[in-house]
Amino acid sequence: MIASSPGKAIIFGEHAVVYGRHAVVSAINLRCYVKAEKSNDFRIISHFGKTGLDFRGEHAYISYAIKRFSESFSIRGVRIEVRSQIPPASGLGSSAAVTVATLGALNAEFEAGMDREEIFELARKVELDVQGIGSGTDPFVSTYGGGWIIPEKRKFSSNVEFGVINTGIESITSEMVRKVRELKEKYPELVERIMDSIDQVALEGARALENGDVTKLSLLFKINQSLLRAIGVSTPEIDRIVADVELSGHSAKITGAGGGGCLLTTGEGDFRIKLSAEGVRVEDFEDWREPYNRQV
Amino acid sequence: MIASSPGKAIIFGEHAVVYGRHAVVSAINLRCYVKAEKSNDFRIISHFGKTGLDFRGEHAYISYAIKRFSESFSIRGVRIEVRSQIPPASGLGSSAAVTVATLGALNAEFEAGMDREEIFELARKVELDVQGIGSGTDPFVSTYGGGWIIPEKRKFSSNVEFGVINTGIESITSEMVRKVRELKEKYPELVERIMDSIDQVALEGARALENGDVTKLSLLFKINQSLLRAIGVSTPEIDRIVADVELSGHSAKITGAGGGGCLLTTGEGDFRIKLSAEGVRVEDFEDWREPYNRQV
Numbered sequence: 326m327i328a329s330s331p332g333k334a335i336i337f338g339e340h341a342v343v344y345g346r347h348a349v350v351s352a353i354n355l356r357c358y359v360k361a362e363k364s365n366d367f368r369i370i371s372h373f374g375k376t377g378l379d380f381r382g383e384h385a386y387i388s389y390a391i392k393r394f395s396e397s398f399s400i401r402g403v404r405i406e407v408r409s410q411i412p413p414a415s416g417l418g419s420s421a422a423v424t425v426a427t428l429g430a431l432n433a434e435f436e437a438g439m440d441r442e443e444i445f446e447l448a449r450k451v452e453l454d455v456q457g458i459g460s461g462t463d464p465f466v467s468t469y470g471g472g473w474i475i476p477e478k479r480k481f482s483s484n485v486e487f488g489v490i491n492t493g494i495e496s497i498t499s500e501m502v503r504k505v506r507e508l509k510e511k512y513p514e515l516v517e518r519i520m521d522s523i524d525q526v527a528l529e530g531a532r533a534l535e536n537g538d539v540t541k542l543s544l545l546f547k548i549n550q551s552l553l554r555a556i557g558v559s560t561p562e563i564d565r566i567v568a569d570v571e572l573s574g575h576s577a578k579i580t581g582a583g584g585g586g587c588l589l590t591t592g593e594g595d596f597r598i599k600l601s602a603e604g605v606r607v608e609d610f611e612d613w614r615e616p617y618n619r620q621v
Numbered sequence: 622m623i624a625s626s627p628g629k630a631i632i633f634g635e636h637a638v639v640y641g642r643h644a645v646v647s648a649i650n651l652r653c654y655v656k657a658e659k660s661n662d663f664r665i666i667s668h669f670g671k672t673g674l675d676f677r678g679e680h681a682y683i684s685y686a687i688k689r690f691s692e693s694f695s696i697r698g699v700r701i702e703v704r705s706q707i708p709p710a711s712g713l714g715s716s717a718a719v720t721v722a723t724l725g726a727l728n729a730e731f732e733a734g735m736d737r738e739e740i741f742e743l744a745r746k747v748e749l750d751v752q753g754i755g756s757g758t759d760p761f762v763s764t765y766g767g768g769w770i771i772p773e774k775r776k777f778s779s780n781v782e783f784g785v786i787n788t789g790i791e792s793i794t795s796e797m798v799r800k801v802r803e804l805k806e807k808y809p810e811l812v813e814r815i816m817d818s819i820d821q822v823a824l825e826g827a828r829a830l831e832n833g834d835v836t837k838l839s840l841l842f843k844i845n846q847s848l849l850r851a852i853g854v855s856t857p858e859i860d861r862i863v864a865d866v867e868l869s870g871h872s873a874k875i876t877g878a879g880g881g882g883c884l885l886t887t888g889e890g891d892f893r894i895k896l897s898a899e900g901v902r903v904e905d906f907e908d909w910r911e912p913y914n915r916q917v
Contacts, residue, residue, distance in 0.1 A: 515821035515844070522818055522851070525811035548811070548851045555818070555847035561864040568857040568864070 328429030329356045329616065330605040332411035333418035333466040334487070334580050334589060334598060336534065337549055338527035340505050340556060342460065342475060344517075346524035349531050350462060351472035351483075351600040357409040357422035358608065358616055359387075361430035364402040367391065371407035371423075386420050389454040390427040393447045398437045405430070408613055414495055416581020420455070421463030424448045429605040441468055444605060456499075470604030474531050482602065483534040485542065488594025490570075490577060492563060494585025501558050501582035508557055516556065523552050534600075543576045543591040550578035558583030624725030625652045625912065626901040628707035629714035629762040630783070630876050630885060630894060632830065633845055634823035636801050636852060638756065638771060640813075642820035645777075645827050646758055647768035647896040653705040653718035654904065654912055655683075657726035660698040663687065667703035667719075682716050685750040686723040689743045694733045701726070704909055710791050712877020716751070717759030720744045725901040737764055740901060752795075766900030770827050778898070779830035781838065784890025786866075786873060788859060790881025797854050797878040804853055812852065819848050830896075839872045839887040846874035854879030 331352035338348025369376050373383035380388045387405055394400070405427060411419040425448045432439045439447075448464035462475060472481045509516040526549045533541040550567055553559055559567075559579060566588065570577040575592030588594070608616070627648035634644025665672050669679035676684045683701055690696070701723060707715040721744045728735045735743075744760035758771060768777045805812040822845045829837040846863055849855055855863075855875060862884065866873040871888030884890070904912070 512821070512825060515818065515825060518814060518818040518821050519844075519848075522811065522814040525808070525814050529808060529811060547853075548815075551847045551851035552815075554850070555844045557843075561867040564860055564864040564867070568860040571857040571860070 326433035327360045327608040328426050329358045330422045330425040330467045332422050337530035341520045341523035344520050347527040352470040353598040354601045355410040357426045359426040359430040360406040361434040362404045364404040366402040368404045385455045386424045387427050389451040390424050394431045416586040418463045421467040424451045425467040425605050433607045471602045486599050488590040490588040490594040492585050496586030498582040501584045546576040546578045622729035623656045623904040624722050625654045626718050626721040626763045628718050633826035637816045637819035640816050643823040648766040649894045650897045651706040653722045655722035655726040656702040657730040658700045660700040662698040664700045681751045682720045683723050685747040690727045712882035714759045717763040720747045721763040721901050729903045767898045782895050784886040786884040786890040792882030794878040797880045842872040842874045
């Protein structure tokens with residue numbers, strides 16, 4: 326059986342959310358597809374390569390998803406095949422999406438009867454298995470789909486589309502989170518006030534998204550990017566890209582941890598994303614080309 | 622008689638100081654020299670040209686300085702000649718410096734016996750005559766010299782030198798102040814939190830200046846510039862210059878209103894400035910070349 330689940334974009338509030346402030350996050354229309362087939366052993370096939378269970382390599386999330394699933398539902402083996410539309414290590418939630426889609430595919434293939442809540446709980450455990458820490462936001466959004474204001478988990482909807490610019494620079498989340506923590510330890514009052522500022526941007530940003538107010542979104546992108554720059558998670562290379570976007574009359578901001586990864590822009594990017602209401606789902610097709618030919 | 626007075630640099634806190642937060646400002650070692658000679662009429666000579674009293678043109682500050690002085694000390698006429706080391710319209714306080722130096726020269730030439738407090742009070746009036754609004758900070762620093770944490774007017778001293786990058790883009794203070802006020806009217810909570818952040822930068826910055834901590838200054842320059850960018854007073858052109866400076870391992874920030882003008886940098890600039898303790902003073906030379914050959 327094939328299941329799929331969406332990537333996500335943090336639209337406002339990354340980093341500040343680690344310190345209790347608001348963030349605005351949404352599932353997007355880029356999805357990860359996972360086919361699970363009963364087998365006598367364990368095989369995982371993705372664009373990273375072919376492995377068995379691979380807890381420390383590129384297939385860590387999938388391997389732990391199988392492990393967590395098999396703790397509840399005894400299985401002899403499974404062949405997992407992955408096709409993802411979500412660029413990896415770019416802040417667009419590819420890890421959570423492959424985890425949730427794997428759990429969804431296992432659930433369908435082995436007729437385990439898990440509901441979304443149970444899938445989310447397992448995906449949350451997998452995130453901690455692999456990363457040690459994690460807010461649970463990515464597995465949540467990838468499971469349920471839709472747009473969310475966190476930490477309250479208040480739902481919003483918006484028809485706004487964004488461009489995505491892939492900087493091509495690898496973003497290492499743990500390093501960026503550590504960098505901000507160190508700055509905060511050194512200058513607590515200063516960083517708290519910047520986090521308060523980001524909090525206000527996120528609250529205004531949620532309103533702008535709901536109202537489809539692109540002018541306001543563009544202004545808030547610029548402010549949020551400036552505040553992310555203030556806490557040290559932009560780079561001169563990103564600043565130059567952002568300056569180019571602004572000269573064209575739009576704005577752009579880091580999405581996710583920063584230091585590289587992807588930028589969201591109100592202008593044209595390398596590709597476009599829509600916000601999506603769709604969470605994890607079982608797919609009815611057998612042909613792998615189908616999701617790429619469908620409008621998701 | 623010739624008198625001179627210094628330009629100033631806002632090192633931290635521009636714009637936020639308009640909303641009651643701290644700023645760190647200092648006299649610098651670039652000075653404006655004004656020669657006043659008794660005459661039968663009024664003539665003003667500067668690199669802008671030769672005029673009579675000229676309340677609405679390039680010599681507005683000088684003309685109002687003569688007017689305010691003549692309200693207390695009746696004079697038939699005066700020939701004013703100006704030579705300034707301070708680039709005009711660059712955020713380095715050239716207007717206040719020419720005002721204070723003119724008052725100093727008039728004071729000496731006509732033996733009016735004003736003390737610094739009286740010179741400052743007249744310069745403050747001239748600022749309002751020409752600009753309509755003004756914090757009085759520039760005339761204060763140009764009169765008394767030294768480094769000041771405002772609004773408390775707590776004095777500090779520092780041996781740190783900075784580079785100055787002249788963007789070559791004209792900075793129109795009133796336009797930038799209006800832009801920030803409009804943003805604040807639209808998003809009061811958000812802008813207040815950014816102003817709070819700048820306040821913290823200024824307080825940390827004063828400590829870093831007193832301790833000669835250039836590493837910390839560089840970090841705080843970057844943060845302050847980011848926060849100025851957040852309130853809309855940077856430009857993509859400035860952002861690119863700043864990115865270039867950061868790639869060379871230093872940092873840079875707007876000094877003054879932004880939108881153009883000068884940047885302060887911890888690296889090399891177009892020229893260097895030192896913070897200076899010296900306020901308005903009467904000069905003992907008659908040779909105009911002297912200040913340019915002296916180490917001030």
